[in-house]
Amino acid sequence: MSVKRPFVVCDRNTYKAAGEKAISLLKEAGIDYRLFVYESTPRKMEPDEMAVGSLTMAFDTACDGIIAVGSGVINDCCKVLANKVKLPLSVVATAPSMDGYASSSSSMIRNHIKVSLYVECPHAILCDIDIMKDAPMEMLMAGLGDMLAKYIAICEWRISNLVTGEYYCENIANLMRSSVNKCWNMADRLMTRDPAAVAAVTEGLVLSGIAMSFANISRPASGLEHYFSHLWEMMALARGEECHLHGIQVGVGSVITLHLMDELRKVLPGREQAEKAMSAFSQEVWEEEMRAIFGAIAPAVIADEKTTLINDPLRHAQRLEKILANWPEILRMMEEELPATGEILSKMKALNMPHAPIDLGIDLDETRKAFIGSRVIRDKYLTSTLIWDLGLTQQFADLLKVAY
Ligand SMILES: [Zn+2]
DSSP: OOOSSEEEEEEHHHIIIIIHHHHHHHHHTTOOOEEEEEOOOSSOOOSSHHHHHHHHHHOOTTOOEEEEEESHHHHHHHHHHHHHHTOOEEEEEOOOOOSOTTOSEEEEEETTEEEEEEOOOOSEEEOOHHHHTTSOHHHHHHHHHHHHHHHHHHHHHHHHHHHHOOOOOHHHHHHHHHHHHHHHHTGGGGTTTOHHHHHHHHHHHHHHHHHHHHHTSSTTTOOHHHHHHHHHHHHHHHTTOOOOOHHHHHHHHHHHHHHHHHHHTTOOOOHHHHHHHHHTOOHHHHHHHHHHHHGGGHHHHHHHHHHHOTTOHHHHHHHHHHHHHTHHHHHHHHHHHOOOHHHHHHHHHHTTOOOSGGGGTOOHHHHHHHHHHHHHHSSOOOHHHHHHHTTOHHHHHHHGGGGO
8 A cells, every 4th residue: 555645534632642643754754645633513423424524525636545543433434435435544543442443334324323334444553552542531441341242242143153044153253252351351450541451452342343354244243232232322313312432332231131141041941932922923013112112214124124024933933943952052152152240240340331221321211122122123133032032022121120
C-alpha cells in the first residue's frame, strides 16, 4: 500500500489522543494529507446518514487512502466511505472498546434502524498501547464486556452445529478461547490501566474481527448477549434516546445469558412440554407479540419469517429430536465453554462495571421483549431458540428477574 495523500478522520477527542501525533508523523515523512475533524455536538455521535454524509461532503477526491483515527463510530463511518470511494482504509485505534476494528462489516444506523453493512477489512490497524491505555475507563470496560460475549458465542456455535448442522470451526473457536481467557484472567489489572491487560483486550478484540472474517459469519464473536444489546438499542433509538456503549451493553447481556444458561442446565427437557408448546403456537398471537416488541419494523420482521421459517413446525420437530437425543452433550458443551457466573459477576463488581440491566436504566419489560425478540431478528440459532424449541420461553422470560 503506497498512499500518497491520505484523508485523515478524527473527532475532537481522538485528534488529541492520536490524531495530532499521526499528523506530525505524516508531516515528518513528507506525506501530504487532508484532515477532517468531526465537530462536537450536544448529542453522542451515531454511525448514521448524517455522520457519513458530513464525511462525504468533506472528502477530497485527490486523496488516495483513508486513515480512521478513533474507535467505534469513526471506524464504522470510514469503512463505509472507503468502500464507496474504493480506497484502502487504515486505522489508528484509540480505545480497546469494540471488536469491529478488523471486521468486514460496519454497524450502522439507517433510517433509525440498526443494520450491518458489508464492507471491506482495513488494510492496516495500528494499536499503540500507550495511547489505548489512556482511553476513558468506560471504553476499557466496554472492550472487556465485548470480550465476555465470546464465551457464549463459542458455546452457542457448538450447540448450533449439533442441533442445526451449521458449519463450525474448532481452530477459530480455539483462537477465541485463548483470547477471552487471557482478557478475563487479567481483568482486575484493567482498573490500573496495566499495559499488559490493555494489550490483552486490544489483541482479543482485533482477533475477534479476524475470526469473524475467517469464518465469514459473526458466530465466533457474537451470540444471544449481542441480541440483548441490539434490541435495547433499537428500543432506545425508537424513543429518540441515546444508548450506552456497545461493549457495556454486551457485558450486561452476557451476564443475563449466563444466568439463563445456568437455569437451562437445571432443566430436564421433555418431549411433551416442547410438543405442547408447538401445537399451541398461534401465528396471529405471535404477530401481535412482534408488533408490541418491534413497533415500526415489525412488518419487516414478520415478512422475514416467510423465508427464515423460524416458526415452522417441521423444522422444530427435527431440531427437537436432535436436542433430546444429545442433551448430555449440550450440557457438556455448556460445562466446557462457560465461565462461572458468580466469578464473572464479582470481577465486574470489583471493576465497577455495569453488570445488571438496571445499571443501564433498562427495565424488566424491555429485557423480556429483547429476550423474546432475539430469536426472530436473524436466522441464527441462539440460547433463546433452544429455550423456544423446548417450549420454555414463557418460563424463562419469567426467570429474567434473576438478572435484576
Ligand atoms: Zn460486539
